[in-house]
Amino acid sequence: MIGQYIPGHSPLHQMDPRAKLLFVFAYMFAVFLANNPATYGLLVLFTGIGIYFSRISLSVFYRSMKPVFILILLTSLLHLWMTRGGEALFSFSFLTIYEEGVRQAIYISIRFFLLMAAASLLTFTTSPIDLTDGMESLLKPFERLGVPAHELALMMSIALRFIPTLWEETEKIKKAQMARGADFESGHVFKRVKSYIPVLIPLFISAFRRAEDLALAMESRCYRGGKGRTKWRELHYSHLDVVLLLLFVILLTALWLLRK
Amino acid sequence: MEILIEGLSYVYMPDTPFSRQALNDVSLRIPSGTFAAILGPTGSGKSTLIQLIGGLIRPTAGKIQVGPHAVHHNSKSGSSLRKHVGVVFQYPEHQLFAETVGRDIAFGPKNQGLTQGEIDERVRLAMQWVGLSPELAERSPFQLSGGQMRRVAIAGVLAMQPDVLVLDEPTAGLDSRSGRELLETIYQLQRERRFTVILVTHDMDEAARYADFLYILSDGRCAESGPPAQVFSQPEKLREYKLDLPEISKLVLRLNERLNPPLPLTIFRLEELERELLTRKGEFG
Numbered sequence: 001m002i003g004q005y006i007p008g009h010s011p012l013h014q015m016d017p018r019a020k021l022l023f024v025f026a027y028m029f030a031v032f033l034a035n036n037p038a039t040y041g042l043l044v045l046f047t048g049i050g051i052y053f054s055r056i057s058l059s060v061f062y063r064s065m066k067p068v069f070i071l072i073l074l075t076s077l078l079h080l081w082m083t084r085g086g087e088a089l090f091s092f093s094f095l096t097i098y099e100e101g102v103r104q105a106i107y108i109s110i111r112f113f114l115l116m117a118a119a120s121l122l123t124f125t126t127s128p129i130d131l132t133d134g135m136e137s138l139l140k141p142f143e144r145l146g147v148p149a150h151e152l153a154l155m156m157s158i159a160l161r162f163i164p165t166l167w168e169e170t171e172k173i174k175k176a177q178m179a180r181g182a183d184f185e186s187g188h189v190f191k192r193v194k195s196y197i198p199v200l201i202p203l204f205i206s207a208f209r210r211a212e213d214l215a216l217a218m219e220s221r222c223y224r225g226g227k228g229r230t231k232w233r234e235l236h237y238s239h240l241d242v243v244l245l246l247l248f249v250i251l252l253t254a255l256w257l258l259r260k
Numbered sequence: 261m262e263i264l265i266e267g268l269s270y271v272y273m274p275d276t277p278f279s280r281q282a283l284n285d286v287s288l289r290i291p292s293g294t295f296a297a298i299l300g301p302t303g304s305g306k307s308t309l310i311q312l313i314g315g316l317i318r319p320t321a322g323k324i325q326v327g328p329h330a331v332h333h334n335s336k337s338g339s340s341l342r343k344h345v346g347v348v349f350q351y352p353e354h355q356l357f358a359e360t361v362g363r364d365i366a367f368g369p370k371n372q373g374l375t376q377g378e379i380d381e382r383v384r385l386a387m388q389w390v391g392l393s394p395e396l397a398e399r400s401p402f403q404l405s406g407g408q409m410r411r412v413a414i415a416g417v418l419a420m421q422p423d424v425l426v427l428d429e430p431t432a433g434l435d436s437r438s439g440r441e442l443l444e445t446i447y448q449l450q451r452e453r454r455f456t457v458i459l460v461t462h463d464m465d466e467a468a469r470y471a472d473f474l475y476i477l478s479d480g481r482c483a484e485s486g487p488p489a490q491v492f493s494q495p496e497k498l499r500e501y502k503l504d505l506p507e508i509s510k511l512v513l514r515l516n517e518r519l520n521p522p523l524p525l526t527i528f529r530l531e532e533l534e535r536e537l538l539t540r541k542g543e544f545g
């Protein structure tokens with residue numbers, strides 16, 4: 001799974017989720033400042049250090065990024081194909097690969113990797129609860145503009161909470177129907193889609209039942225929206241977050257100086 | 261069919277930080293045509309074991325053999341087992357999906373590729389076995405009571421007429437009377453048709469009452485196995501596995517404090533105890 005939370009005590013785990021969210025948001029723009037080998041190298045180094053300090057094993061990291069690598073491969077192939085400019089390096093009937101194409105393919109791959117790595121590091125080291133709390137707190141100032149910060153955060157935390165549950169449920173129902181001879185693997189596409197009906201119907205029924213139960217449980221505990229609601233777990237910035245901010249400023253300055 | 265398990269291990273989510281060994285080198289044998297019960301505290305690997313027997317997951321190591329069909333860790337799929345083992349999961353009523361009870365029960369036989377005539381006959385029989393009246397066949401399964409829904413789900417597996425029937429806590433969440441009726445039905449059916457039944461349960465009385473053999477799992481290992489009289493004759497050992505004696509055995513032990521000669525510890529049914537006490541009354545009184 002991409003970016004499933006891995007509990008731990010690394011410096012990255014201990015940072016405030018708001019700081020991490022803001023950082024990743026800003027980092028996504030910073031990545032687009034890079035435009036030559038030096039700047040890309042700097043960003044890769046920076047991300048590498050981040051991975052190191054997250055204390056997440058490289059194999060876990062690699063496994064979760066695997067689907068992304070396929071996407072990276074596809075986009076870089078497209079660039080090799082389509083981008084023209086510079087010297088033609090290689091030519092074979094209708095296919096000509098240009099210098100610019102190779103450069104773009106490499107840069108796009110690195111950029112893609114950097115963005116996904118940063119997002120993965122965020123979700124690897126931040127529990128879903130922290131993530132939604134952070135988001136709610138960051139959106140709070142926009143409430144006056146009509147952004148339903150609390151409701152959005154609640155929706156997200158419920159969704160995050162129930163994705164694994166529904167996934168487990170799907171697996172269980174699938175196995176139960178397999179035990180009755182259902183076949184999810186063979187046949188053409190239409191038949192395969194149809195074979196999922198005995199899984200989807202019970203899944204929907206159980207999702208509705210869960211939703212009803214949850215609504216009832218929340219109501220019976222006097223939930224009535226975000227107004228006037230206080231928090232049990234409050235977020236606090238620490239010196240680690242200041243370090244992150246400083247690092248980001250240094251990174252930005254360095255990028256500015258190194259870029260062409 | 262005989263079930264032979266050798267050196268069976270299973271790891272959930274291997275090679276991740278969440279990996280968890282659910283079974284660890286389990287070996288056991290369940291003779292053909294017996295009623296077996298698998299006992300063990302929560303998390304001991306019971307559900308994992310029956311999914312392996314049912315060919316629904318593939319072992320990390322070891323072998324499962326059901327009759328002539330074997331599945332190893334490197335077998336392509338467990339489908340050869342699936343054809344002979346019918347698994348009824350915990351809360352099986354959650355997997356009902358068809359518009360009518362009849363069509364839901366027909367799902368299994370249909371997947372077996374039987375003719376419509378055979379399917380209808382199987383559905384009729386299965387409903388009769390589990391004690392559902394025939395007119396329910398046209399009802400929606402979602403309009404039934406919980407106990408009836410569970411019977412429909414079990415009928416759905418019975419209709420495939422598997423050689424081995426596996427039930428994962430079939431009485432969980434039922435009131436004690438419908439639970440007992442359900443197991444009694446399955447027990448009678450097993451005695452008549454002589455297929456193999458594997459019952460997973462937390463209830464010592466259920467196990468003692470119906471099973472020919474008990475298998476106790478503890479921490480992913482098969483810690484103990486044997487006929488009920490043997491397993492329940494060692495209460496200290498049971499406590500080690502966080503299990504208790506059946507209520508009826510506790511009663512017999514209490515009675516034995518006052519009875520001479522003591523009652524045999526092989527009594528696991530209330531009727532038997534009653535009979536035993538009545539004959540004694542006849543002898544002495």
Ligand SMILES: Nc1ncnc2c1ncn2[C@@H]1O[C@H](COP(=O)(O)OP(=O)(O)OP(=O)(O)O)[C@@H](O)[C@H]1O
Pocket residue numbers: 272273280281282300301302303304305306307308309
């Ligand atoms: N899908 C899964 N993913 C990861 N771990 C699992 C999964 N299913 C079970 N486990 C783990 O494997 C171990 C054995 O689980 P299993 O469900 O076989 O226990 P059980 O004996 O059936 O327990 P119970 O009596 O509660 O049903 C448990 O520690 C459980 O946490």
Ligand SMILES: [Mg+2]
Pocket residue numbers: 306307308350428
């Ligand atoms: Mg279980």
